Amino acid sequence: MSSLTEIARTLVSNKRGILAADESIGTMSMRLESVGVEPTEENRRSYRELLVTTPELSESISGAILSDETFRQKLSDGRTFPDALAALGVLAGIKVDTGAKPLAGAPDEKVTEGLDGLRDRLEEYVGLGASFTKWRAALSIADGLPTGRAVHANAHALARYAALSQEAGLVPIVEPEIVMDGDHSQERCRVVTREVLRSVFHELGLMEVQLDGIVLKPNMVVAGEDCAEQPEATEVARVTVDTMRETVPPAVPGIAFLSGGQDPEEATKNLAAMQDLDPLPWELTYSFGRALVGPALETWQGAYDRWEAAQKALSERAVANASAR
Numbered sequence: 001m002s003s004l005t006e007i008a009r010t011l012v013s014n015k016r017g018i019l020a021a022d023e024s025i026g027t028m029s030m031r032l033e034s035v036g037v038e039p040t041e042e043n044r045r046s047y048r049e050l051l052v053t054t055p056e057l058s059e060s061i062s063g064a065i066l067s068d069e070t071f072r073q074k075l076s077d078g079r080t081f082p083d084a085l086a087a088l089g090v091l092a093g094i095k096v097d098t099g100a101k102p103l104a105g106a107p108d109e110k111v112t113e114g115l116d117g118l119r120d121r122l123e124e125y126v127g128l129g130a131s132f133t134k135w136r137a138a139l140s141i142a143d144g145l146p147t148g149r150a151v152h153a154n155a156h157a158l159a160r161y162a163a164l165s166q167e168a169g170l171v172p173i174v175e176p177e178i179v180m181d182g183d184h185s186q187e188r189c190r191v192v193t194r195e196v197l198r199s200v201f202h203e204l205g206l207m208e209v210q211l212d213g214i215v216l217k218p219n220m221v222v223a224g225e226d227c228a229e230q231p232e233a234t235e236v237a238r239v240t241v242d243t244m245r246e247t248v249p250p251a252v253p254g255i256a257f258l259s260g261g262q263d264p265e266e267a268t269k270n271l272a273a274m275q276d277l278d279p280l281p282w283e284l285t286y287s288f289g290r291a292l293v294g295p296a297l298e299t300w301q302g303a304y305d306r307w308e309a310a311q312k313a314l315s316e317r318a319v320a321n322a323s324a325r
Contacts, residue, residue, distance in 0.1 A: 004213030005253065007131055007171045011091065011215050012254025012283040015325040016062035017318070018173070018215075020258070020289035021051055022095035022134065025069060037302035045073045050300060051293060052085055054311040060318035063091035065134050065173070065287070071125070082129030093132040093173065094125050096161065100138060109150040112137045115160055122168035132171040134217070135161040139177070141184040141192055141224065151199050159203035166210055173256070173287070175217040176200050180261045182224035186231050190221045190243055197247035211251040217287050218244075219260045220270055233266075237273035241280065250281035257284070259291030264317055267291040272324035285325060292317050 011018060023031065028047075029039030037043050048070050064085055071094050075084050082092035098114035112135065122133070137154035139146040158174050165172035176196050178189055197218065204211065221240040223230050231239070244255060259267040267288060274284050286292075295317055300310035 002210070002213060003169065004166055004171055004210055007091065008213050008215055008253045011062050011132065011171065012256060012285050013062070015285075015322045016060055017285045017292075017321055017325075018093070018256050018287035019051065019057075019061045019064040019292060019318075020134075020287050021048055021070070021293065022065040022067045022093075023289070024067060024099065028067075031297060032302075035297055035301045041069070043302060044069065047297065047300065048073075048081070049075050050307060050310055051296065051314060052081060052088070052090070054314050054318075056315065057318065058089040060315075060322040061090055063093050063132060065093040065095055067095055071128060071130070080129065086129065091131040092129050093134055094130045095134045095136075096121060096125070096165075097135040103150055103153055106147055106149050108142070109140070109145065109147060110138070111150065111153045112157055115157060115164075118161065118164050119168070122164060122170060126168055126170065130170060132173060132215070133161075133165045134173040134175060136175040136177060138179050139192070139196060140179050141182050141188060146192065146196070151196055155196070155199040155203040158200055159207040159209060162204060162209045162214060163207040166213055171213055171215065172209075173215045173217050174200065174204070175258065177258060177260060178219045180219075180222060180225045183226040183228075184224040185227055185229065186221060186223040186235070186239060189219075189223065190239055193219065193221055194243050194247055197243070201247065201249060211249055212253055214252060216248060216252055216255045217258055218255065220257050220262075220267075222260070222262070222270075225261065233269040233273040236270045237277060240270075241274055241277050241284075244282075245280075248282065252282050254283035254285055256287035259286070259288040262291055264288075264291040264294060268317075268320050268324050271321060275325055286321050288321065292321070
C-alpha cells in the first residue's frame, strides 16, 4: 500500500471526518464581522486556534484543511498549526487553489485558478507539514448552466491539480461542488452532479491520477435552497448514493461530502441516512465547514470567557457527525 493510499484511508476511516477551516481572508473576515468580531489577522488566528485545540477533537476529526495564512501562523504557545495538529493526531491539509475567476467566453461562469507555480508551492507546503491538499471547483445551476465548457475547464483543472499533488506526495481532496443557490429541483441537481463527476473522473484518468490516493469531496444531491419542494433526508441519501454509484470508481477510498450551505442538523441527518443503505465500496464521511464550525463561531463572538463554550459547540457537532457514520 502506498503512502498516498494510507493517508487517504486515514482521512476517511474510523468514523471520523475532515474539518474545513480554509476560508479565504475575505470570507473569514466577513464571518467574523457577522458575529461582531473585528476582522483582524489576530482574530482570524485566534478563532482557528480555538478550533484546532478543541479537547478530544481527534476522536471525530481526521484532518483539518487550513488556508495559506493559517498554515504559516502560530498558536499562542509558539507551535505552528501543522505541528499542533500533528501532536493531536490530526493530519494537516492546505487549500491550494487561488479562487474562481470569470471563464473566457462563458458569461456568468467561472473556473478555479491556481495551477501556475503550484509545483513549487506544494514542495513548500510539504516542508511546512502538509499531508493533503484541497482544490474547489464550484458550478452553478441556471437556465443553460453549467455549460459543457465550464464543466470541462473545471474538471481539467481539478485533474491537473490532483496529479501535481500526488507528484509531491500529498493526497488531493478533489472538490467539484454544485452550489445550492437557485430554485432548481433535486432531479436537476442529480443530472448536473452526474455529468460533472463523469467529466472529473474522465480527466483524472487522462492525467493518470492514482484513484486510491484521493478523497472525493462532492455535494450531496439536494434541491436548490429556493426550491419549493425540499426532499426528506432519506430521499437525499438515496439519490445521492445512487448518483455516486453511477459515477465514482470503487478504487476511491472515500467520499467526504461537503455541507454546501445546509444547516448543521440537516447536513448531519442527510449523512446519517446514507449509512442505512446497502454496503458501498467507499467510506462515506463528511468535510464540513459552516455546518461544523458555525455554532462555535456564533458562541465565541470574540470573547475569551466563551472559549470553552465555543469548543464545546464544535465538539458536539463533530461528535454528532461521527455518530451519524
